[in-house]
Every structure is written in structure tokens, then in C-alpha cells.
Amino acid sequence: MNAIVPPLSGMACDACAIRNRAICADLRADELDILNRLGRRRRLRGGEQLLWEGEEAVLVANVVDGVLKLSTQTGDGKEQILGLAYHSDFLGRPFGETTPYGVEALTDATVCVFQQRDFDQFARTHPRLEHKLLERTLAELDRTRRWMLLLGRMNAEQKLAHFLLELADSLDQTCSKTQDAHVAFNLPLSRQQIADVLGLTIETVSRQLTRMRKEGLIDLPARRKVTILQHRALEDRAGMAVQNG
Amino acid sequence: MNAIVPPLSGMACDACAIRNRAICADLRADELDILNRLGRRRRLRGGEQLLWEGEEAVLVANVVDGVLKLSTQTGDGKEQILGLAYHSDFLGRPFGETTPYGVEALTDATVCVFQQRDFDQFARTHPRLEHKLLERTLAELDRTRRWMLLLGRMNAEQKLAHFLLELADSLDQTCSKTQDAHVAFNLPLSRQQIADVLGLTIETVSRQLTRMRKEGLIDLPARRKVTILQHRALEDRAGMAVQNG
DNA sequence: CGTGGCGTTGAACTACGTCAATGCATGTGG
DNA sequence: CCACATGCATTGACGTAGTTCAACGCCACG
Numbered sequence: 001m002n003a004i005v006p007p008l009s010g011m012a013c014d015a016c017a018i019r020n021r022a023i024c025a026d027l028r029a030d031e032l033d034i035l036n037r038l039g040r041r042r043r044l045r046g047g048e049q050l051l052w053e054g055e056e057a058v059l060v061a062n063v064v065d066g067v068l069k070l071s072t073q074t075g076d077g078k079e080q081i082l083g084l085a086y087h088s089d090f091l092g093r094p095f096g097e098t099t100p101y102g103v104e105a106l107t108d109a110t111v112c113v114f115q116q117r118d119f120d121q122f123a124r125t126h127p128r129l130e131h132k133l134l135e136r137t138l139a140e141l142d143r144t145r146r147w148m149l150l151l152g153r154m155n156a157e158q159k160l161a162h163f164l165l166e167l168a169d170s171l172d173q174t175c176s177k178t179q180d181a182h183v184a185f186n187l188p189l190s191r192q193q194i195a196d197v198l199g200l201t202i203e204t205v206s207r208q209l210t211r212m213r214k215e216g217l218i219d220l221p222a223r224r225k226v227t228i229l230q231h232r233a234l235e236d237r238a239g240m241a242v243q244n245g
Numbered sequence: 246m247n248a249i250v251p252p253l254s255g256m257a258c259d260a261c262a263i264r265n266r267a268i269c270a271d272l273r274a275d276e277l278d279i280l281n282r283l284g285r286r287r288r289l290r291g292g293e294q295l296l297w298e299g300e301e302a303v304l305v306a307n308v309v310d311g312v313l314k315l316s317t318q319t320g321d322g323k324e325q326i327l328g329l330a331y332h333s334d335f336l337g338r339p340f341g342e343t344t345p346y347g348v349e350a351l352t353d354a355t356v357c358v359f360q361q362r363d364f365d366q367f368a369r370t371h372p373r374l375e376h377k378l379l380e381r382t383l384a385e386l387d388r389t390r391r392w393m394l395l396l397g398r399m400n401a402e403q404k405l406a407h408f409l410l411e412l413a414d415s416l417d418q419t420c421s422k423t424q425d426a427h428v429a430f431n432l433p434l435s436r437q438q439i440a441d442v443l444g445l446t447i448e449t450v451s452r453q454l455t456r457m458r459k460e461g462l463i464d465l466p467a468r469r470k471v472t473i474l475q476h477r478a479l480e481d482r483a484g485m486a487v488q489n490g
Numbered sequence: 491c492g493t494g495g496c497g498t499t500g501a502a503c504t505a506c507g508t509c510a511a512t513g514c515a516t517g518t519g520g
Numbered sequence: 521c522c523a524c525a526t527g528c529a530t531t532g533a534c535g536t537a538g539t540t541c542a543a544c545g546c547c548a549c550g
Contacts, residue, residue, distance in 0.1 A: 072394055080394045093387075095380050100387045127372040134379045135340050141386050142338075142345045148389065149317055149325045151396040152444030156506070191529060199397030201507055206530055223515080223529070401538070436497060449538055451498055468497070468547085 012036060016112070021088035022062045023132040031126055038122060039114045044068075044105035050113075051092060051103040060092030060119050066109020067171075067188040070101045071196065081197040083144060084188075086170045090136050094120050106188040151199050159198040160208045161238035164218065168228055184227040212237075257281060261357070266333035267307045268377040276371055283363045289313075289350035295358075296337060296348040304344075305337030305364050311354020312416075312433040315346045316441065326442040328389060329433075331415045335381055339365050351433040396444050404443040405453045406483035409463065413473055429472040457482075 013024060013032045024035060044050060044066065051059060053072055063085050070082040070091075082101050085091055093099050094116060123130045150162055168183045187194075195202045212218045217234050219227040228234060258264060258277045269280060289295060289311065296304060298317055308330050315327040315336075327346050330336055338344050339361060359367075368375045395407055413428045432439075440447045457463045462479050464472040473479060 070390075072390065074394065074398050078398050080397045082390045082393055093383065095383065096387075101390060124372075124376065127369075127375065130372065130375060130379060131369065134375060134382065137379060137382045137386060138338065138340065141382060141389060142341075144386060144389050144393065145315075145317070145327045145346060148327055148393055148396055149319065151393055153319050153323050153325045202529080203508080203531085204506060207506095210530070446539060447497080448499085448540080452538095455498070 016064065018062065018064055018088040022112075023090060023129060023136055024062070026128050026132060027126070031129070035122060035129075038118045039112050042111050042113050044109045044111065046105055046107050046109075049102065049104045050111065051099045051101070053099060053102040055099050057093045057096050057099045057116050059113050060090070060094055060116050061111040061113040063087050063089045063091065064110040064112055066111075067106045068109055068111075069104055069106055069189075069193065069197070071104070072101050079196045080199065081193065083140075083147065084167075084170070084197070090133065090140075092116065094123060094133070106193065156198075156200055156204050156208050157211075158238055159200065160194075160205065160212070161234050163194065163198055164226060164228060165231075165234060165238055167226075182227055182229055183231070184221075184225065187224045187226055261309065263307065263309055263333040267357075268335060268374060268381055269307070271373050271377060272371070276374070280367060280374075283367060284357045284359045287356050287358050289354045289356060291350055291352050291354075294347065294349045295356065296344045296346070298344060298347040300344050302338045302341050302344045302361050304358050305335070305339050305361050306356040306358040308332050308334045308336065309355040309357055311356075312351045313354055313356075314349055314351055314434075314438065314442075316349070317346050324441045325444065326438065328385075328392065329412075329415070329442070335378065335385075337361065339368060339378070351438065401443075401445055401449050401453050402456075402482055403484075404445065405439075405450065405457070406479050408439065408443055409471060409473060410476075410479060410483055412471075427472055427474055428476065429466075429470065432469045432471055 013019060013036045014029075016022075016024075019025065024032060027035065039062075041064070042050075042061075050061065050068065065087050068085045068091070070085060071079050072082055073079055084106075085103070091103050091111070123133060150159055154162070167187075168185060171185050171188075172183075189197065191202045191205050194200075195205045198205070209218070209220060212234075213220050217228075217230050217237070219229055221227060258269060258281045261267075261269075264270065269277060272280065284307075286309070287295075287306075295306065295313065310332045313330040313336070315330060316324050317327055318324055329351075330348070336348050336356070368378060395404055399407070412432075413430060416430050416433075417428075434442065436447045436450050439445075440450045443450070454463070454465060457479075458465050462473075462475050462482070464474055466472060
């Protein structure tokens with residue numbers, strides 16, 4: 001009865017990696033089928049831009065895999081990254097005029113994109129989807145507010161420690177846990193991008209990382225690789241490191 | 246047919262000051278009547294706490310009037326104010342376990358509170374309300390992200406300028422516009438609280454304010470009063486002040 | 491008229507930013 | 521395989537915005 005139309009460029013929602021984690025969780029098969037036809041998969045290369053800050057809001061999307069950054073700019077061109085988006089995160093601004101932030105893929109990524117117009121209409125007529133979206137937005141608001149604390153009240157060391165811990169956590173599908181709770185992962189961001197996330201400069205990021213390395217908290221086997229050696233100690237630094245004499 | 250049960254401690258939604266601005270806008274009379282019976286008005290004195298960070302999420306609320314602060318704390322007890330809530334803003338965490346931030350009234354305030362459980366259930370069965378809540382949450386997320394830019398990338402002068410302009414804007418019901426676009430209003434926050442909002446110290450706030458006063462941008466007729474004398478100039482400072490020699 | 495909160499002001503310190511040199515990979519062309 | 525160019529990362533030296541510490545002023549309130 002359904003699914004004769006080729007959905008999502010040949011990739012059905014049923015088989016989607018984030019089927020049960022994204023906002024499309026809880027949808028019935030027939031609803032999913034409709035959504036299936038509205039959206040399409042899109043592969044992004046690292047560095048590719050999906051949404052531009054201030055443009056008309058024409059697209060919304062779900063992250064299937066990869067890491068993307070949400071960012072905005074100050075009057076004088078300094079960038080502030082507003083957050084990172086991982087698998088099953090939602091991107092874009094439904095029910096709004098303009099996209100409030102730019103979205104760029106940091107790694108190669110897959111997203112499931114919708115015309116905002118179509119998506120809005122579908123959402124308005126499918127309360128279960130809208131409810132999912134609401135829950136996700138509320139959670140995102142919580143997450144964003146926790147970042148405010150980081151930006152407003154933490155020093156460079158705490159910021160870096162937090163950043164590494166959160167990244168390790170968000171990536172734990174990808175990263176390999178060796179014995180002794182060592183966690184190794186690939187950094188999806190350059191030093192400059194880390195600086196933009198944390199409201200620091202590239203030099204401060206670099207200095208803090210090498211300091212943590214020298215202190216044995218982490219290892220930096222390559223530019224884009226990090227290993228967390230002392231998870232607990234790193235948590236202490238994130239919490240409130242008092243570096244007295 | 247409806248409204249025999251005394252609603253909201255004798256105050257019906259129909260007559261509510263924020264009837265058409267809060268999430269209850271767009272509700273039909275009969276829906277509103279149900280909501281009416283679920284909620285109750287509560288008056289708060291300045292300084293009174295409505296929600297505590299980390300507690301079980303039992304209440305949600307709408308701000309009717311007054312100014313409240315949302316805040317969280319670092320491990321070492323420093324406070325970061327996550328935002329201010331004005332009339333028709335929504336407070337609390339529906340569909341969640343714990344309240345992610347503390348809420349305290351800065352001025353005397355009136356709120357319309359609901360048991361989270363009741364509210365959640367009503368929302369889930371009334372898509373129009375849930376849609377309103379979604380729109381509001383999305384807007385709040387946008388607003389929060391703009392604050393991140395402020396916290397992460399602005400200097401003290403810009404932060405203060407932004408703060409005063411936003412406050413003047415949010416309070417424009419209350420504040421008196423004299424000729425020459427002068428805007429006078431009462432500060433709902435102490436210097437310490439302003440510092441907590443902006444991620445600064447009380448001394449820096451004080452110094453910046455007196456500097457702006459000396460430069461003729463604002464006047465400070467009393468501790469808790471501000472007059473904006475040169476609105477445009479203040480906007481320039483907020484945007485990107487290059488203070489060269 | 492004292493007492494206790496805020497707020498302001500000053501002086502010294504410091505974490506981070508800025509500027510500039512150097513290091514270290516990866517790629518390209520001889 | 522080497523020379524060298526290019527782009528990111530590291531490291532150092534120095535400057536400064538904002539913090540910290542401390543004294544003092546102002547005003548409300550008993």
C-alpha cells in the first residue's frame with residue numbers, strides 16, 4: 001500500500017540509523033512514510049555549509065551522522081560557535097522567518113533535510129512529532145544554558161576540560177575505550193574552531209592542551225587525535241580547579 | 246456553562262494581562278476554562294525563590310508581571326544568571342525530571358503556576374497549546390544563543406551596553422519615554438546581579454556604568470535607576486566599540 | 491547617631507589576548 | 521628522494537582588560 005514512491009533517495013526511514021533517537025521516533029509507520037517522502041538524505045563533506053546565518057529559513061534537518069557546528073558572528077567578524085550537533089540532533093528553525101545561526105559540517109556528515117514549509121505543515125498536523133520536537137528543543141535549551149555557564153564563568157582550563165569530556169561523551173559511539181578507562185578519539189575541530197567554541201584564542205587552546213599533556217591528563221598522538229588518560233582528574237579540572245601555590 | 250468553579254484564585258484567564266501574549270493565546274474559551282482550573286496565581290515578593298536548581302520539576306509557570314532571574318551555580322559557588330524572565334515568559338521544565346535552573350523574583354512579581362504533571366497532561370492533549378509552547382521555546386533558544394555570543398565574545402563595555410538596551414526594551418511597558426528619546430527605568434537588579442548576568446565582577450560593572458555616565462551616555466539618578474540619554478551612541482558601544490586613541 | 495548593606499574608587503595582580511617567530515607535517519615539483 | 525612551499529600548531533615575549541583586595545562613601549533604618 002505504501003512505499004512505492006522511492007523515499008529519501010533510496011534510503012527508507014525504517015532503516016535509518018537514528019530511527020529511534022531522532023524526532024521521528026514514536027511515529028507510526030504510515031506517518032513515517034509521509035515524512036519519508038518529504039525529506040531527503042544529503043551527504044556533506046567536511047567544511048561544507050548547510051545553513052547560513054540570517055538567510056530565509058527554508059531548510060530544517062536531522063543529523064544522521066557526523067559532527068556539525070552552529071555559529072554566529074559578531075559585528076567585527078569574530079566567530080562564536082553556539083554549539084555542536086551530533087547524530088540525531090535537529091537543525092534549523094521551524095516556524096520562523098530566518099535561520100538564526102550558520103551550520104557547517106566539521107566532519108563528513110549525513111543529514112536528513114526537509115523543506116521548512118513542508119516540515120512545519122507536517123508537524124502542525126502530527127502532534128506526536130511536534131511533541132518530540134518540543135522535548136528535543138527543551139533539552140537543547142538546557143544544554144545551551146549549561147554552555148552559558150561555561151562561557152561566562154569558567155577559565156580556560158575548565159573550558160578545555162569540559163570540552164574534551166563532552167566531546168568524548170558525544171562521540172562515544174565512535175571512540176575506542178581501552179583498558180584503564182583511556183578514551184581515544186579524533187578531534188572533529190581545528191584549534192581555531194575549538195577556540196571559537198570556547199570563546200578563547202587559538203594560542204590559549206594550544207597552551208592549555210600542551211599543559212594538560214605535560215601533566216599527564218591527556219595525550220595528543222596527532223594533531224587531530226586526543227586520548228584521555230585520567231578521566232577523573234580531568235573532571236576535577238572541569239569542575240573547579242584551584243591552582244594555588 | 247463554564248466558570249462556576251472559582252478559577253485562578255478569583256482571577257479568570259479572560260481578564261489576564263497576558264491573555265494574548267502567553268502560551269495560552271489561541272486557546273478556545275472552553276480550553277482556557279480547563280487551564281483556568283489547573284493553574285493558580287501566585288504573588289512573589291522581590292527576592293522570593295520560585296524554583297530551585299536541581300529539584301524535582303513539580304511546577305511550571307507563566308510570568309504575568311515583574312522580573313525574575315534564571316540562574317545556575319558553578320562548583321565553587323559563583324553564580325551565572327542564565328537569563329531574565331519578563332511578562333508572558335514561560336518558566337520551568339515541562340516533560341522533564343528536574344528543574345535545570347533556579348528561579349528567583351527580582352522585583353515583586355505575579356506568576357500563574359501549574360503542577361507540572363497537570364500541565365504536561367493538558368499540553369499533550371491540546372496540540373495548540375503545545376505548539377505555542379514549542380514556538381516560545383524555540384524563540385527562547387534563539388535568545389539564549391544570542392546571549393552566548395555576548396558572554397563569549399564581548400568586552401565589558403559591550404556587555405553593559407547590550408544589557409541596558411535589552412532591559413529598556415523588555416521593560417518598555419513600565420518605563421517612561423521622555424522627549425529626545427530619553428528612556429528612564431528602574432533597575433530590577435543589584436550590581437552584583439548585573440555582574441552575574443554578564444559574567445563580570447561587581448567592580449567592573451560599577452566602573453563601566455560610571456564611565457558611561459561621565460561620557461554622557463546614561464544617567465544614574467539613583468542606585469536602582471537608569472536613564473538612557475543617547476540611545477544611538479549606546480547601540481554603537483553595544484555593536485562594536487573600537488576605543489582607539 | 492550609629493550600624494549595616496550596597497556601591498564606588500584606587501592600586502596591584504594575573505589570566506588571557508596579541509604579535510611574532512618557529513616547528514612540523516603534508517604535498518608538489520624537480 | 522630531496523627542496524621548498526603551504527597551512528596548521530606550538531612556543532615565547534609582552535601588553536592589557538578585567539579581577540582581586542582593600543579602603544571609603546553613601547544612604548536607609550533602627
